[in-house]
Amino acid sequence: MSRRLSRVQRRHQLLDTALTIVREEGADRLTLGRLAARAGISKPVAYDHFGTRSTLLIELYKSLDQAQAAALKEALTTGERGIEETITALASAYIHCYADTTGEWHAIGAALAGSEEKETVYQELLDGYVRLFAAVLKPHVDLQQAELERRCIGLIGAGEALSAVMVRGNCGEAEAAETFASLIRGGLRNSFSCRSDEEA
Template sequence: MLDTALAIIRDEGADRLTLGHLAARAGISKPVAYDHFGTRSKLLIELYKSIDQAQAAALQAALTSGERSIEETIEVLASAYIHCYADTSGEWHAIGAALAGSEEKDAVYQELLDGYVQLFAAVLKPYVDLQQAELERRCIGLIGAGEALSAAMARGNCGEAEAADTFATLILGGLRTPFSCQSGGET
């Protein structure tokens, strides 16, 4: 049913995805669709999670093949993360827009982002001399940058390669040990 729902979004747009329309396209009765998902919002959440699981699996696969330098690891990490958005042909953003304002979506989205923060931290930890909490805070910022670059790419403001290169540069810069800032007007 999720594949059919995704096809509806691709072919007709997210606004056309209803449980009744899904049932008709999938060749099942409406009660089956309603029993399985309950509401349109829950269907959209399941689609959102399904796309994310596929993206996370692709990212994991890209990162588990061979030893790399930090630069090579960052390049793979950035390219795979950005490619996940390019690979969804806009469905991810369409589903997100259809769920806009939903408390369920906000909770699920935060859970997914937290998962990427943990993944980035685990992949980058061997290359940096940062405390875990500091590394995770930096990864939160990096994921935010990746999200913004992915959205810019989806809007047509840059290509996939440009977004990935910029993201890799930001990741590398974000892992460097910062200079110490002192308050009180000293420079």
């Protein structure tokens, strides 16, 4: 007899199943009814967990992003690096996060286009990336926190655009990462601290 899943375990199972549907069939095919059928549960159970398709998409979007953010943080907070190593690691780790999702994050984002909920969640996620980028770069630059964060917002926008081009197959991961590193370097060039200038 199989063990009954707790509510948290069931939610994880449903999100994993939802991601499989997106990978195999596309985001447009992800509905609560389809999710229930693939997960082998009744529709009321799926509705009890998510309520609406939009909520399901938002939760899946956040789940993917949290995994990416955790991988990015792990890659960037281990060991001491000079400015060049930091920029290379930052660009490579950020682009790799997108390469790792093989387009699901973009597909789910597109399915949520125009949703007010998505805009709110996206802003929260963007704020988290800005704080992470700023924390990693802060030791190497002579910039006020507010100015550094504004530059990070611009850089993250460029990184997201490059990742979208990569996911569509118009360039490789290494090319996207190298271009992103060049943009980070250029965006911060005149603000490197004395020690980082010597390293660069």
